[in-house]
């Protein structure tokens with residue numbers, strides 16, 4: 001039985017298989033509308049979500065399957081003190097596959113130890129978010145035609161941003177990618193990530209000066225400062241508006257680059273940027289649904 005806890009749970013070839021399946025679903029959705037008939041997806045969200053949970057649910061309905069779960073653990077037996085392990089054991093008796101989000105790093109991995117059905121990590125604290133990365137990869141391949149030889153700018157909260165951690169991990173497997181890591185000093189990517197890049201001889205720079213480096217980027221991946229992971233509200237307030245993309249700031253960006261954001265945005269991209277042809281973050285949202293359809297089919301081993 002396969003799970004998706006970390007981007008490396010799938011090889012490059014398997015990842016390509018999921019992306020290709022997603023493209024095939026986009027081209028011929030009618031061929032997939034009954035593939036999951038009789039199957040049940042459980043969505044267990046112990047943390048806030050709009051896109052990830054609803055795209056999973058939409059994906060399962062579009063495959064002809066059904067969905068159960070909770071979006072607020074305070075309405076579940078967790079509020080009575082039930083452990084994660086007991087919750088997962090129970091829900092795996094009611095469903096064929098589980099997508100879960102939890103504030104604790106490593107929680108999805110723990111769930112795999114007791115689950116009788118595949119587990120999908122829909123975000124574990126400030127650690128990993130592999131299905132957002134599949135979404136990002138599908139967006140990049142669709143818009144740029146390749147996953148290698150790209151200069152990828154990652155901006156914002158690189159310390160707590162789990163989408164950042166998973167995306168760097170995944171994109172570092174394709175040749176000749178270069179990373180430009182733009183953040184305040186306090187929100188730099190964790191050292192284990194830069195150590196890993198160094199070990200693999202992958203080119204990267206760390207800077208606080210977005211204007212100085214933006215002209216090189218093929219991809220500008222903006223992120224929100226992750227308020228819920230801060231210990232101190234004053235630090236959050238001080239750092240939250242460090243980088244704000246406005247139409248004036250687009251000056252100097254390559255014509256054929258793309259701007260991504262996992263969403264939700266707070267202040268970091270001004271609404272008036274949305275109409276720029278390079279701003280593709282709402283298209284990215286839709287790719288997220290298709291790639292999750294492909295992922296569900298893959299983990300359920302439905303051809």
Ligand code: NCD
Nearest residue numbers: 051052123163224262263264
């Ligand atoms: C991200 C997350 O939950 O990590 N959102 C998402 O899944 N699209 C990013 C965020 O919350 O900032």
